[in-house]
Amino acid sequence: MDDFKGNAVHGARRVWVPLVVAGVLLALTAVEGLLAKALPASEPVPAGTVIEFGSTGQVSAQVGEGWTLDRTASDLHSGLLLTRGDVSVRLTSVEFSAGKPDNAQEMWDGMERLLGVARHSGTEVWLGEPTEFDTKWITGGLYGSLQVDTAIGTAFVLPADDDAEAVEAQVLGPFDADQADWTAATEIIDSVAFDEDDDTGETA
Template sequence: MSPYSAYPRGARDPGWAALGAAAAAIALPLLAWPLAGMLLPDSSTVPSERPVLLGESEDYEATARFERGWTQLPAESTEGELLVFRRGRVMLQVRLVHPPPGAPEGARDLWRGLERITRTTEPSARFGEPSEMTADQGAQGLKGPVEGDTVSGKAAVFPSPGGGFAVEFTATADRYAAVHDVQAADHVMESVAFSEEER
């Protein structure tokens, strides 16, 4: 006698029905999350060889140029505060800082502040002594090395001409990063430019 003949054709066993419903309730969310991950992109391609807006104040806006191959990570970025980009094994964070009235506005103060911020998420990070740098379009700032237990890289800070805000870069990579990707992060920092807002 077949084990299935115990149930008349068309009849339903309430025990199996409840078990099936419970399994479906568990399986559907598990299947839906990966599908949602595929439908909602976690990165977007950054336009290459044209200025990309980083931040702005009432008087100035800051832009930088990215070579081909960079992607932005929206889930890790915060509009108006932090932009996160990736190319290969290189991570580039761009922070937009708006000092409160009366706060020090010098690049040295910004450098020390960036080090404190970085160490809140990466306690092993150590900033070296920065040197003055001038970006391709004339922006004045500081640039120096960053070392950590698992990554290393460079950081740079650029106060805007009006002092209303500053752009801070931190580029880090592990030892397997390609040289041209590391150089591409340097090029982004060197391309920062401030222009007056049109009124």
């Protein structure tokens, strides 16, 4: 009865069909990997560009001179990764759909909890105590020192007026990064605004 052909995958096909299946999956993975490597991962951003992001494009940030956008790590619906020299700025749009925090401190605590994921992944993360600050567009923000492995920098929480959403930002770079790059990163943070039209530059 073992010779009974219940389906078309019998005899030698029972050997080569699974090998072909595995080969197709490996080939597809390899082709997609090669394509991803062949394309440029980042693009320079013209000075003065205002990028709108967030689930409905409700957040904007203006980028100064010398920045590049990491396209593979950026998504207009959720956040951006910008780099200049050795300094990187990660802007993440957060909507507190699960529960509106009472204040920025709760948002900061949430961000600290999320950094715990990196700790459990084996990354050394240290977040300092937050200090209040305001920008031209945002009041009641918090910032504090941040260290991720050997990179140092600052973490920011920039809440919207109604505390229903926020932008969480991480500015990181090596200890000896150029001071001009740090200053340029701070300018991006200062430019973050909610639902504000900005006609000073082109929109990406």
